[in-house]
Amino acid sequence: xxxxxxxxxxxxxxxxxxxxxxxxxxxxxxxxxxxxxxxxxxxxxxxxxxxxxxxxxxxxxxxxxxxxxxxxxxxxxxxxxxxxxxxxxxxxxxxxxxxxxxxxxxxxxxxxxxxxxxxxxxxxxxxxxxxxxxxxxxxxxxxxxxxxxxxxxxxxxxxxxxxxxxxxxxxxxxxxxxxxxxxxxxxxxxxxxxxxxxxxxxxxxxxxxxxxxxxxxxxxxxxxxxxxxxxxxxxxxxxxxx
Amino acid sequence: xxxxxxxxxxxxxxxxxxxxxxxxxxxxxxxxxxxxxxxxxxxxxxxxxxxxxxxxxxxxxxxxxxxxxxxxxxxxxxxxxxxxxxxxxxxxxxxxxxxxxxxxxxxxxxxxxxxxxxxxxxxxxxxxxxxxxxxxxxxxxxxxxxxxxxxxxxxxxxxxxxxxxxxxxxxxxxxxxxxxxxxxxxxxxxxxxxxxxxxxxxxxxxxxxxxxxxxxxxxxxxxxxxxxxxxxxxxxxxxxxxxxxxxxxxxxxxxxxxxxxxxxxxxxxxxxxxxxxxxxxxxxxxxxxxxxxxxxxxxxxxxxxxxxxxxxxxxxxxxxxxxxxxxxxxxxxxxxxxxxxxxxxxxxxxxxxxxxxxxxxxxxxxxxxxxxxxxxxxxxxxxxxxxxxxxxxxxxxxxxxxxxxxxxxxxxxxxxxxxxxxxxxxxxxxxxxxxxxxxxxxxxxxxxxxxxxxxxxxxxxxxxxxxxxxxxxxxxxxxxxxxxxxxxxxxxxxxxxxxxxxxxxxxxxxxxxxxxxxxxxxxxx
Numbered sequence: 169x170x171x172x173x174x175x176x177x178x179x180x181x182x183x184x185x186x187x188x189x190x191x192x193x194x195x196x197x198x199x200x201x202x203x204x205x206x207x208x209x210x211x212x213x214x215x216x217x218x219x220x221x222x223x224x225x226x227x228x229x230x231x232x233x234x235x236x237x238x239x240x241x242x243x244x245x246x247x248x249x250x251x252x253x254x255x256x257x258x259x260x261x262x263x264x265x266x267x268x269x270x271x272x273x274x275x276x277x278x279x280x281x282x283x284x285x286x287x288x289x290x291x292x293x294x295x296x297x298x299x300x301x302x303x304x305x306x307x308x309x310x311x312x313x314x315x316x317x318x319x320x321x322x323x324x325x326x327x328x329x330x331x332x333x334x335x336x337x338x339x340x341x342x343x344x345x346x347x348x349x350x351x352x353x354x355x356x357x358x359x360x361x362x363x364x365x366x367x368x369x370x371x372x373x374x375x376x377x378x379x380x381x382x383x384x385x386x387x388x389x390x391x392x393x394x395x396x397x398x399x400x401x402x403x404x405x406x407x408x409x410x
Numbered sequence: 411x412x413x414x415x416x417x418x419x420x421x422x423x424x425x426x427x428x429x430x431x432x433x434x435x436x437x438x439x440x441x442x443x444x445x446x447x448x449x450x451x452x453x454x455x456x457x458x459x460x461x462x463x464x465x466x467x468x469x470x471x472x473x474x475x476x477x478x479x480x481x482x483x484x485x486x487x488x489x490x491x492x493x494x495x496x497x498x499x500x501x502x503x504x505x506x507x508x509x510x511x512x513x514x515x516x517x518x519x520x521x522x523x524x525x526x527x528x529x530x531x532x533x534x535x536x537x538x539x540x541x542x543x544x545x546x547x548x549x550x551x552x553x554x555x556x557x558x559x560x561x562x563x564x565x566x567x568x569x570x571x572x573x574x575x576x577x578x579x580x581x582x583x584x585x586x587x588x589x590x591x592x593x594x595x596x597x598x599x600x601x602x603x604x605x606x607x608x609x610x611x612x613x614x615x616x617x618x619x620x621x622x623x624x625x626x627x628x629x630x631x632x633x634x635x636x637x638x639x640x641x642x643x644x645x646x647x648x649x650x651x652x653x654x655x656x657x658x659x660x661x662x663x664x665x666x667x668x669x670x671x672x673x674x675x676x677x678x679x680x681x682x683x684x685x686x687x688x689x690x691x692x693x694x695x696x697x698x699x700x701x702x703x704x705x706x707x708x709x710x711x712x713x714x715x716x717x718x719x720x721x722x723x724x725x726x727x728x729x730x731x732x733x734x735x736x737x738x739x740x741x742x743x744x745x746x747x748x749x750x751x752x753x754x755x756x757x758x759x760x761x762x763x764x765x766x767x768x769x770x771x772x773x774x775x776x777x778x779x780x781x782x783x784x785x786x787x788x789x790x791x792x793x794x795x796x797x798x799x800x801x802x803x804x805x806x807x808x809x810x811x812x813x814x815x816x817x818x819x820x821x822x823x824x825x826x827x828x829x830x831x832x833x834x835x836x837x838x839x840x841x842x843x844x845x846x847x848x849x850x851x852x853x854x855x856x857x858x859x860x861x862x863x864x865x866x867x868x869x870x871x872x873x874x875x876x877x878x879x880x881x882x883x884x885x886x887x888x889x890x891x892x893x894x895x896x897x898x899x900x901x902x903x904x905x906x907x908x909x910x911x912x913x914x915x916x917x918x919x920x921x922x923x924x925x926x927x928x929x930x931x932x933x934x935x
Contacts, residue, residue: 289511289552307519310511317554318505324717328756329778332770333792335837338717338756361506367460368507370469372572373494373523383518383531
């Protein structure tokens with residue numbers, strides 16, 4: 169259901185929630201944000217629990233830094249934490265490190281909510297149609313999205329070729345030395361591919377700055393407005409409650 | 411007929427090059443004419459195509475001389491992008507040139523650039539998808555989820571939607587399975603279209619071509635005219651330059667050497683009626699027999715999957731013996747390359763067991779093998795003693811490029827260097843070649859075929875991944891056919907490749923030489 173919403177109101181709503189999460193230094197608010205985003209992804213969107221947990225790993229590591237700093241180096245980090253506590257709508261009765269930790273998770277979960285329910289192509293299209301993102305930039309973004317899996321495939325072939333030479337099986341995760349060795353060939357591949365793509369786009373009539381039309385794309389519907397209003401309403405209610 | 415394209419003394423030279431990449435050439439394409447531009451690898455065909463709408467020199471560095479007119483106007487009177495309304499380009503590697511995120515994005519791209527109304531764009535997108543045989547429900551399907559063949563069909567649909575007066579296509583069928591290649595040829599070269607096409611693979615397109623322009627190794631015109639006349643009168647000259655000619659032409663020339671004279675025909679089916687019973691076709695079509703040794707590698711009830719990907723082939727059991735060449739055939743996306751990696755031991759099977767020593771793969775993109783700065787240094791890095799390097803390079807016809815960077819070699823030279831490196835030592839008794847002939851001219855293909863048989867005769871176990879049934883027939887002792895996630899056939903090359911029903915069911919086509927195999931059987935009986 170969430171994936172059928174127009175990407176732009178959804179983006180605006182997620183940014184508003186993230187801004188609120190950054191501004192409101194309150195554990196209860198962060199927990200409510202985290203729970204709501206998690207509930208929508210797991211309960212409504214049916215995203216696998218393992219996937220959600222895996223996605224939260226980098227945010228948890230980031231937040232864990234705040235938590236350990238505030239516990240182990242309380243004196244040294246006192247100024248930074250005090251600044252955070254003195255922000256708007258701060259609730260100083262809870263461990264500031266814990267608030268910062270849950271804030272990182274809450275922001276991560278809201279970002280995941282947007283990323284996992286939005287078609288990247290439709291987002292770029294919407295940005296081109298409604299926010300005047302230049303077509304050359306929009307299609308470059310789409311090319312970048314194509315490039316990522318292609319780079320992955322190319323890297324796999326290069327890794328197999330190297331493993332073959334070294335007489336061993338391909339490792340599941342490349343070591344630092346292997347990564348260094350792959351950087352230049354992959355960069356060369358990316359440049360060559362980007363050059364071919366740029367040439368093909370020019371041959372097919374893409375001119376920076378020239379007027380161009382857009383095929384019919386996803387339109388704003390009443391449902392998008394209702395979802396946006398509901399999201400803002402819930403946010404205000406949570407803010408009032410905490 | 412009015413000329414859509416006219417070149418007068420056109421030549422293109424790249425920066426720092428001592429000679430022209432192509433030309434000087436004088437040629438024209440009339441409205442409604444379908445012209446095939448043929449020539450050996452590296453003769454400048456693609457360079458000429460890039461110069462047609464001014465991409466060279468506007469987007470790619472290079473100097474163009476001579477007069478070039480499109481629809482009566484000098485090409486340089488407009489920017490390359492401004493010609494998109496009248497000239498549609500189908501690039502060789504659709505995978506790397508698709509612009510959109512979904513199929514509808516892709517097909518609409520050129521139409522949006524021309525600022526056509528959204529309603530007209532929607533109509534044209536739907537029509538083009540129907541023409542290319544793409545289901546209407548696929549409009550929102552992501553390009554990244556398509557197979558190589560489907561991507562090429564989307565690229566074709568995008569070109570058809572443009573409704574341009576001139577279609578320019580650079581090797582449109584090079585990496586496609588026969589069934590998709592045929593669809594592509596049927597739509598691209600439909601009667602009434604004005605098309606300039608570059609292709610090595612003559613089978614699917616030759617019937618639809620009105621005129622052939624042949625370029626020689628020097629990038630200048632070697633012959634021109636209707637296909638039948640060109641191949642009849644210039645067949646020997648084309649073969650001498652390593653250019654692909656129809657199988658019937660190649661056979662006629664080879665039979666001449668046996669003292670057998672047959673008429674100048676370009677279709678094998680027509681040639682069969684003129685073959686005398688004493689004509690010996692076996693050495694011309696089939697690999698020379700060589701002794702088959704012990705089993706080198708065995709896959710036992712193996713499930714194959716790319717790293718981090720889903721299983722694409724289930725329950726595969728096969729053995730590869732020393733001195734044997736195994737052909738691996740299948741449509742685009744059948745899992746041929748994944749099986750190749752499993753066979754070589756580079757990807758462990760998800761289920762089942764692989765037994766045998768580690769093997770090697772000659773990847774389709776030969777550049778993946780190169781890490782040194784010169785051809786010679788590559789050999790040294792592979793562990794070849796310095797004293798043996800010159801002889802090795804002479805053996806593979808690479809001695810004249812010993813000091814060159816491997817990335818600057820031609821496609822055929824890169825493939826030969828990769829094979830030379832993988833076979834220079836005894837490290838890998840089993841070798842898998844992934845599409846070793848894709849994009850090569852006849853000379854390059856013949857050379858690779860010769861090396862494959864030489865390696866087999868020396869006792870290597872070889873597997874060749876290919877779409878080309880004629881190539882498989884010429885080099886393979888045994889073939890397996892993959893489709894639908896399983897092995898559909900496994901047996902001696904000749905009977906499997908004559909099974910038209912099986913091949914059709916798997917999206918493949920019988921070899922062009924199939925009528926000749928039938929003839930050989932009749933004559934033997």
